[in-house]
Amino acid sequence: MNCQELKPILLDYVDREKNPDLCEEFKAHSRACSDCFNRFKFEVSFRDFLKAKFKGEIVSEEFINKIKTQLKKLQKDISIGEKGW
Ligand SMILES: [Zn+2]
Numbered sequence: 284m285n286c287q288e289l290k291p292i293l294l295d296y297v298d299r300e301k302n303p304d305l306c307e308e309f310k311a312h313s314r315a316c317s318d319c320f321n322r323f324k325f326e327v328s329f330r331d332f333l334k335a336k337f338k339g340e341i342v343s344e345e346f347i348n349k350i351k352t353q354l355k356k357l358q359k360d361i362s363i364g365e366k367g368w
Contacts, residue, residue: 289309
């Protein structure tokens with residue numbers, strides 16, 4: 284598994300460990316690749332942050348995605364000129 288293969292499944296992995304084989308491959312890669320590991324850590328802490336902020340409320344996927352889109356725009360603005368994903 285390489286970064287290109289991992290990118291599209293990363294969110295699936297964060298959301299739910301639905302595929303144990305995939306999880307093992309993911310873990311193996313993230314141990315070796317700090318880019319993907321950091322990305323994963325960001326996704327997890329982002330979700331924890333939302334859960335803490337909206338305690339007791341149901342945070343829908345739609346809502347999470349909306350915030351993420353905003354964040355991505357922000358990151359794009361910030362990281363202009365830097366090499367991104
Ligand atoms: Zn990687």
